[in-house]
Amino acid sequence: MASIDAALSSAACSSVTPAAAVPAVHSPAPAPAPRIRRNSTSIQSVTTKAKKGPFTCSESDIEDIGSFASTSRKKSREDDTLLHRFRSKRGLFVTDITRTEWCEKQMEFSLFSEEWKNHEAKPDLAFVYGGGSRKSKAMRAGIDRHAQLEREVLESMEVNVSSREDIMALKLVNFINGVNQLLFEGLTRELPIISFDFAQGIWIVGKIDEIWMSNAKNDHNPVLVEIKTRYRDTVPAESQKRNGRIQLMCYKYLWDNLVAHADHDFPSKQLFDYFELNPRRFLCKDLQTACVDSGISASRLSDLVVCYQNTCKMLSPASDKLVLRYESQRDQSVLEEEEFMYDDGWIKNEIRSCVEFWTGQREASYVDEEEEWKCGFCDFVSQCPAYTDDSESTETISEDDDSSEG
Numbered sequence: 310m311a312s313i314d315a316a317l318s319s320a321a322c323s324s325v326t327p328a329a330a331v332p333a334v335h336s337p338a339p340a341p342a343p344r345i346r347r348n349s350t351s352i353q354s355v356t357t358k359a360k361k362g363p364f365t366c367s368e369s370d371i372e373d374i375g376s377f378a379s380t381s382r383k384k385s386r387e388d389d390t391l392l393h394r395f396r397s398k399r400g401l402f403v404t405d406i407t408r409t410e411w412c413e414k415q416m417e418f419s420l421f422s423e424e425w426k427n428h429e430a431k432p433d434l435a436f437v438y439g440g441g442s443r444k445s446k447a448m449r450a451g452i453d454r455h456a457q458l459e460r461e462v463l464e465s466m467e468v469n470v471s472s473r474e475d476i477m478a479l480k481l482v483n484f485i486n487g488v489n490q491l492l493f494e495g496l497t498r499e500l501p502i503i504s505f506d507f508a509q510g511i512w513i514v515g516k517i518d519e520i521w522m523s524n525a526k527n528d529h530n531p532v533l534v535e536i537k538t539r540y541r542d543t544v545p546a547e548s549q550k551r552n553g554r555i556q557l558m559c560y561k562y563l564w565d566n567l568v569a570h571a572d573h574d575f576p577s578k579q580l581f582d583y584f585e586l587n588p589r590r591f592l593c594k595d596l597q598t599a600c601v602d603s604g605i606s607a608s609r610l611s612d613l614v615v616c617y618q619n620t621c622k623m624l625s626p627a628s629d630k631l632v633l634r635y636e637s638q639r640d641q642s643v644l645e646e647e648e649f650m651y652d653d654g655w656i657k658n659e660i661r662s663c664v665e666f667w668t669g670q671r672e673a674s675y676v677d678e679e680e681e682w683k684c685g686f687c688d689f690v691s692q693c694p695a696y697t698d699d700s701e702s703t704e705t706i707s708e709d710d711d712s713s714e715g
């Protein structure tokens with residue numbers, strides 16, 4: 310299948326971060342005959358050419374959008390929050406939530422560190438369990454593996470984008486095509502998700518490693534999978550497993566939110582407002598072509614948001630069963646595959662607690678006493694008022710975990 314890799318094309322993009330300069334549009338690789346077919350009464354544009362599947366941005370993310378715009382409104386208390394300062398017009402990443410759960414103080418240090426600000430990679434790829442933004446050998450291997458997994462089902466196609474509306478559009482097209490691939494072929498990978506958390510009133514964004522449909526008759530609930538690669542052939546510490554579970558539960562929470570609000574109160578206006586997007590802006594030429602190739606009828610961003618909503622209408626809630634897979638970087642063998650059940654109350658609590666920190670409702674907390682071993686792997690240990698070096702490590706952390714999640 311053809312490949313589209315994108316580059317920002319105009320002077321208007323001069324303020325875009327380097328990461329934003331290489332968005333990519335992906336098409337599904339050749340695949341066997343569709344295993345799943347669903348009736349679609351509402352989306353003519355996406356059902357006609359489902360083989361032209363998801364569009365993914367390999368490096369750019371919604372976070373890149375923020376650099377395009379500035380506001381002149383009066384400064385408010387909200388402006389002082391971490392959420393506004395670091396995630397304004399970007400949304401909170403799912404990895405922000407998992408990193409916050411790891412250690413809020415480390416998250417805070419990371420946000421403010423020069424190393425963080427100047428890092429050329431996307432923030433969520435720059436994180437290591439330990440607080441640094443250095444890309445370890447294990448992380449690079451993890452990123453390469455994820456790229457390989459992506460290439461197995463998707464082929465990238467290059468497009469030139471010229472505005473933050475285009476970058477958002479790219480995400481939406483990629484989501485639409487990814488969902489089509491899922492419904493027609495039974496599997497998709499690296500699916501970008503942008504979802505409004507009605508309970509917290511914030512946008513949360515992420516990228517789901519893998520989604521598949523069950524072969525069981527009458528089971529229309531997609532199964533969400535997170536893949537972690539391991540430098541050493543060991544299973545991770547319990548804290549890392551918990552972190553992975555939170556990540557997957559977040560994805561299900563976001564997915565189900567999209568589905569639940571697809572028919573009625575779909576938050577289109579909130580989307581345009583929060584990300585400061587002009588719904589009437591025409592998509593760039595390359596994106597319009599990509600839409601046509603994918604069977605999507607859209608010339609403006611608002612058209613795409615309607616298609617996004619219609620795509621969500623076709624979906625069922627994600628399965629309560631979630632899959633966390635650990636595989637060896639050495640030979641890609643599966644070290645462990647954990648299946649666990651979604652816990653709605655628990656994840657809502659985790660997100661609420663995280664948002665309290667991000668919105669300044671409370672100070673950053675430190676690691677629990679029994680998890681002080683984390684400090685031994687933290688780049689900010691010399692600055693951290695909570696750290697004492699007499700703690701005994703009771704758990705072994707993997708510097709070798711890839712952490713290359715969305």
Ligand code: SF4
Pocket residue numbers: 412413414415416418440675676683684685687688689690693694695696
């Ligand atoms: S030293 Fe420990 S408590 Fe302090 S930021 Fe690092 S991990 Fe958190």
